[in-house]
Amino acid sequence: MPETVHKHDKQPLSSSDPTFITTQKASTNSLWTNHALLASVAVYSLWSVADVATTEVFISASIFVFNMTLFPSIERYLGPLLLARISAIMCAPVIILFPLVSSLHGTTRWVVLNVLALTRTSLIGFIITASFILTNNSVPTEQRGAANGLSVGWGCLSRALGPAIAGTVFAWSQNRKDPKFLQGSWLVFSVIEIFVILGILTTCPPCLLDSANRPYYISHPQGDQESGNDEANKC
Numbered sequence: 001m002p003e004t005v006h007k008h009d010k011q012p013l014s015s016s017d018p019t020f021i022t023t024q025k026a027s028t029n030s031l032w033t034n035h036a037l038l039a040s041v042a043v044y045s046l047w048s049v050a051d052v053a054t055t056e057v058f059i060s061a062s063i064f065v066f067n068m069t070l071f072p073s074i075e076r077y078l079g080p081l082l083l084a085r086i087s088a089i090m091c092a093p094v095i096i097l098f099p100l101v102s103s104l105h106g107t108t109r110w111v112v113l114n115v116l117a118l119t120r121t122s123l124i125g126f127i128i129t130a131s132f133i134l135t136n137n138s139v140p141t142e143q144r145g146a147a148n149g150l151s152v153g154w155g156c157l158s159r160a161l162g163p164a165i166a167g168t169v170f171a172w173s174q175n176r177k178d179p180k181f182l183q184g185s186w187l188v189f190s191v192i193e194i195f196v197i198l199g200i201l202t203t204c205p206p207c208l209l210d211s212a213n214r215p216y217y218i219s220h221p222q223g224d225q226e227s228g229n230d231e232a233n234k235c
Helices: 035-069 071-078 080-103 106-137 141-174 185-202 221-234
Strands: none
Touching: 035 071, 035 106, 071 080, 071 106, 080 106, 080 185, 106 141, 141 185
Protein backbone atom coordinates (compact mmCIF):
# COMPACT_ATOMS: atom_id res chain seq x y z
CA MET A 1 0.00 0.00 0.00
CA PRO A 2 1.45 3.50 -0.78
CA GLU A 3 2.57 5.53 2.19
CA THR A 4 0.13 8.32 1.28
CA VAL A 5 -2.69 8.99 -1.14
CA HIS A 6 -1.16 12.35 -2.08
CA LYS A 7 1.59 13.05 -4.60
CA HIS A 8 4.86 14.62 -3.51
CA ASP A 9 7.85 15.99 -5.35
CA LYS A 10 10.06 13.00 -4.57
CA GLN A 11 10.87 14.47 -1.15
CA PRO A 12 10.98 12.16 1.86
CA LEU A 13 8.22 12.68 4.38
CA SER A 14 8.90 13.38 7.99
CA SER A 15 6.98 11.77 10.80
CA SER A 16 5.48 15.16 11.64
CA ASP A 17 3.80 15.39 8.23
CA PRO A 18 0.00 14.85 8.66
CA THR A 19 -0.09 12.70 5.51
CA PHE A 20 2.55 10.31 6.85
CA ILE A 21 1.14 6.88 7.64
CA THR A 22 2.88 4.72 10.19
CA THR A 23 2.62 0.96 10.42
CA GLN A 24 0.75 -0.19 13.51
CA LYS A 25 0.47 -3.61 15.07
CA ALA A 26 -2.82 -5.43 14.80
CA SER A 27 -5.04 -4.95 17.82
CA THR A 28 -5.34 -7.92 20.14
CA ASN A 29 -8.50 -6.69 21.86
CA SER A 30 -11.43 -9.06 21.76
CA LEU A 31 -14.25 -8.05 19.44
CA TRP A 32 -16.74 -9.15 22.11
CA THR A 33 -15.58 -6.29 24.35
CA ASN A 34 -16.04 -3.66 21.64
CA HIS A 35 -19.31 -1.99 22.63
CA ALA A 36 -19.63 0.11 19.46
CA LEU A 37 -19.09 -2.94 17.24
CA LEU A 38 -21.66 -5.04 19.10
CA ALA A 39 -24.17 -2.18 19.00
CA SER A 40 -23.73 -1.73 15.24
CA VAL A 41 -24.05 -5.49 14.69
CA ALA A 42 -27.22 -5.48 16.79
CA VAL A 43 -28.70 -2.69 14.66
CA TYR A 44 -27.88 -4.60 11.47
CA SER A 45 -29.24 -7.88 12.86
CA LEU A 46 -32.50 -6.41 14.14
CA TRP A 47 -33.24 -4.57 10.92
CA SER A 48 -32.31 -7.65 8.89
CA VAL A 49 -34.89 -9.60 10.86
CA ALA A 50 -37.43 -6.83 10.30
CA ASP A 51 -36.68 -6.80 6.58
CA VAL A 52 -37.00 -10.56 6.19
CA ALA A 53 -40.08 -10.67 8.41
CA THR A 54 -41.80 -7.94 6.39
CA THR A 55 -40.99 -9.72 3.14
CA GLU A 56 -42.22 -13.04 4.51
CA VAL A 57 -45.45 -11.45 5.74
CA PHE A 58 -46.33 -10.08 2.31
CA ILE A 59 -45.30 -13.30 0.56
CA SER A 60 -47.14 -15.45 3.09
CA ALA A 61 -50.22 -13.24 2.79
CA SER A 62 -50.34 -13.65 -0.99
CA ILE A 63 -49.83 -17.43 -0.70
CA PHE A 64 -52.56 -17.63 1.96
CA VAL A 65 -55.03 -15.74 -0.21
CA PHE A 66 -54.38 -17.92 -3.25
CA ASN A 67 -54.44 -21.15 -1.24
CA MET A 68 -57.73 -20.24 0.40
CA THR A 69 -59.49 -19.01 -2.75
CA LEU A 70 -58.12 -20.66 -5.89
CA PHE A 71 -56.17 -23.70 -4.77
CA PRO A 72 -59.01 -25.92 -3.39
CA SER A 73 -61.15 -25.75 -6.52
CA ILE A 74 -58.18 -26.16 -8.88
CA GLU A 75 -56.79 -29.06 -6.84
CA ARG A 76 -60.15 -30.87 -6.85
CA TYR A 77 -60.38 -30.48 -10.63
CA LEU A 78 -56.78 -31.31 -11.61
CA GLY A 79 -55.45 -33.28 -8.66
CA PRO A 80 -52.24 -32.38 -6.76
CA LEU A 81 -49.89 -34.10 -9.20
CA LEU A 82 -51.15 -32.41 -12.35
CA LEU A 83 -51.47 -29.09 -10.51
CA ALA A 84 -47.82 -29.24 -9.41
CA ARG A 85 -46.71 -30.20 -12.92
CA ILE A 86 -48.66 -27.42 -14.66
CA SER A 87 -47.51 -24.82 -12.11
CA ALA A 88 -43.89 -25.88 -12.59
CA ILE A 89 -44.21 -25.63 -16.39
CA MET A 90 -45.81 -22.18 -16.12
CA CYS A 91 -43.04 -21.05 -13.78
CA ALA A 92 -40.36 -21.63 -16.45
CA PRO A 93 -41.31 -18.74 -18.80
CA VAL A 94 -42.02 -16.44 -15.83
CA ILE A 95 -38.46 -16.88 -14.50
CA ILE A 96 -36.83 -16.21 -17.87
CA LEU A 97 -38.80 -12.95 -18.26
CA PHE A 98 -37.16 -11.29 -15.25
CA PRO A 99 -33.95 -10.16 -17.08
CA LEU A 100 -36.09 -8.46 -19.72
CA VAL A 101 -37.63 -6.17 -17.10
CA SER A 102 -34.40 -4.12 -17.06
CA SER A 103 -35.23 -2.85 -20.54
CA LEU A 104 -38.41 -1.19 -19.23
CA HIS A 105 -38.59 2.18 -17.52
CA GLY A 106 -40.60 4.06 -14.94
CA THR A 107 -43.97 2.83 -13.75
CA THR A 108 -44.12 0.14 -16.43
CA ARG A 109 -41.04 -1.56 -15.00
CA TRP A 110 -42.46 -1.43 -11.47
CA VAL A 111 -45.84 -2.87 -12.50
CA VAL A 112 -44.39 -5.65 -14.66
CA LEU A 113 -41.84 -6.60 -12.00
CA ASN A 114 -44.49 -6.87 -9.29
CA VAL A 115 -46.82 -8.88 -11.54
CA LEU A 116 -44.03 -11.32 -12.37
CA ALA A 117 -42.99 -11.59 -8.72
CA LEU A 118 -46.59 -12.21 -7.58
CA THR A 119 -47.12 -14.79 -10.32
CA ARG A 120 -43.89 -16.60 -9.43
CA THR A 121 -44.77 -16.59 -5.72
CA SER A 122 -48.28 -17.92 -6.40
CA LEU A 123 -47.03 -20.70 -8.68
CA ILE A 124 -44.38 -21.78 -6.19
CA GLY A 125 -47.03 -21.69 -3.47
CA PHE A 126 -49.21 -24.00 -5.58
CA ILE A 127 -46.28 -26.38 -6.10
CA ILE A 128 -45.28 -26.48 -2.42
CA THR A 129 -48.85 -26.99 -1.20
CA ALA A 130 -49.42 -29.72 -3.79
CA SER A 131 -46.15 -31.38 -2.75
CA PHE A 132 -47.41 -31.58 0.85
CA ILE A 133 -50.54 -33.36 -0.38
CA LEU A 134 -48.44 -35.71 -2.53
CA THR A 135 -46.20 -36.45 0.47
CA ASN A 136 -49.18 -37.42 2.62
CA ASN A 137 -50.69 -39.46 -0.20
CA SER A 138 -47.47 -41.47 -0.60
CA VAL A 139 -47.49 -43.13 2.83
CA PRO A 140 -49.99 -44.78 5.17
CA THR A 141 -51.58 -42.67 7.88
CA GLU A 142 -49.27 -43.84 10.67
CA GLN A 143 -46.18 -42.81 8.68
CA ARG A 144 -47.29 -39.29 7.77
CA GLY A 145 -45.46 -37.70 10.70
CA ALA A 146 -42.13 -39.22 9.71
CA ALA A 147 -42.74 -38.49 6.02
CA ASN A 148 -43.52 -34.82 6.66
CA GLY A 149 -40.51 -34.53 8.96
CA LEU A 150 -38.27 -35.95 6.24
CA SER A 151 -39.80 -33.66 3.63
CA VAL A 152 -39.46 -30.51 5.74
CA GLY A 153 -35.91 -31.48 6.74
CA TRP A 154 -34.76 -31.78 3.14
CA GLY A 155 -36.62 -28.58 2.34
CA CYS A 156 -34.75 -26.70 5.10
CA LEU A 157 -31.44 -28.06 3.81
CA SER A 158 -32.28 -26.84 0.33
CA ARG A 159 -33.23 -23.40 1.69
CA ALA A 160 -29.89 -23.26 3.51
CA LEU A 161 -27.92 -24.13 0.37
CA GLY A 162 -29.95 -21.78 -1.82
CA PRO A 163 -28.38 -18.46 -0.71
CA ALA A 164 -24.86 -19.92 -0.94
CA ILE A 165 -25.43 -21.17 -4.49
CA ALA A 166 -27.23 -17.98 -5.54
CA GLY A 167 -24.51 -15.78 -4.06
CA THR A 168 -21.79 -17.72 -5.87
CA VAL A 169 -23.61 -17.54 -9.19
CA PHE A 170 -24.34 -13.83 -8.74
CA ALA A 171 -20.68 -13.06 -7.98
CA TRP A 172 -19.70 -15.06 -11.06
CA SER A 173 -22.20 -13.16 -13.20
CA GLN A 174 -20.71 -9.81 -12.17
CA ASN A 175 -17.43 -10.85 -13.79
CA ARG A 176 -19.17 -11.66 -17.08
CA LYS A 177 -20.02 -8.20 -18.37
CA ASP A 178 -18.49 -8.57 -21.83
CA PRO A 179 -19.43 -12.11 -22.98
CA LYS A 180 -22.09 -12.27 -25.68
CA PHE A 181 -23.58 -15.42 -24.14
CA LEU A 182 -25.31 -15.33 -20.71
CA GLN A 183 -24.21 -11.83 -19.83
CA GLY A 184 -24.74 -10.48 -16.31
CA SER A 185 -28.17 -11.28 -14.87
CA TRP A 186 -28.94 -13.68 -17.72
CA LEU A 187 -26.48 -16.13 -16.15
CA VAL A 188 -28.25 -15.97 -12.77
CA PHE A 189 -31.74 -16.57 -14.16
CA SER A 190 -30.46 -19.23 -16.56
CA VAL A 191 -29.12 -21.21 -13.60
CA ILE A 192 -32.48 -20.74 -11.84
CA GLU A 193 -34.17 -21.96 -15.02
CA ILE A 194 -32.09 -25.15 -14.87
CA PHE A 195 -33.42 -25.85 -11.37
CA VAL A 196 -36.96 -25.12 -12.60
CA ILE A 197 -36.54 -27.65 -15.42
CA LEU A 198 -35.24 -30.22 -12.94
CA GLY A 199 -38.28 -29.46 -10.80
CA ILE A 200 -40.56 -30.11 -13.78
CA LEU A 201 -38.88 -33.47 -14.39
CA THR A 202 -39.44 -34.51 -10.77
CA THR A 203 -43.20 -34.19 -11.27
CA CYS A 204 -43.15 -36.67 -14.17
CA PRO A 205 -42.86 -40.49 -14.14
CA PRO A 206 -40.80 -42.37 -13.12
CA CYS A 207 -39.79 -39.78 -10.49
CA LEU A 208 -43.34 -39.21 -9.24
CA LEU A 209 -45.87 -41.94 -9.89
CA ASP A 210 -49.55 -41.36 -10.56
CA SER A 211 -50.41 -43.34 -7.41
CA ALA A 212 -49.37 -40.31 -5.34
CA ASN A 213 -52.27 -38.40 -6.85
CA ARG A 214 -54.70 -40.28 -4.59
CA PRO A 215 -54.66 -41.04 -0.86
CA TYR A 216 -52.63 -44.08 0.12
CA TYR A 217 -55.62 -46.07 1.34
CA ILE A 218 -57.21 -45.74 -2.13
CA SER A 219 -54.13 -46.40 -4.27
CA HIS A 220 -52.88 -49.18 -1.94
CA PRO A 221 -56.02 -50.66 -0.35
CA GLN A 222 -54.40 -54.01 0.43
CA GLY A 223 -51.29 -52.43 1.94
CA ASP A 224 -53.31 -50.06 4.11
CA GLN A 225 -55.50 -52.93 5.31
CA GLU A 226 -52.44 -54.99 6.25
CA SER A 227 -51.02 -52.00 8.09
CA GLY A 228 -54.27 -51.65 10.03
CA ASN A 229 -54.20 -55.35 10.92
CA ASP A 230 -50.64 -55.04 12.20
CA GLU A 231 -51.67 -52.15 14.43
CA ALA A 232 -54.61 -54.17 15.74
CA ASN A 233 -52.35 -57.16 16.50
CA LYS A 234 -49.95 -54.90 18.43
CA CYS A 235 -52.83 -53.72 20.56
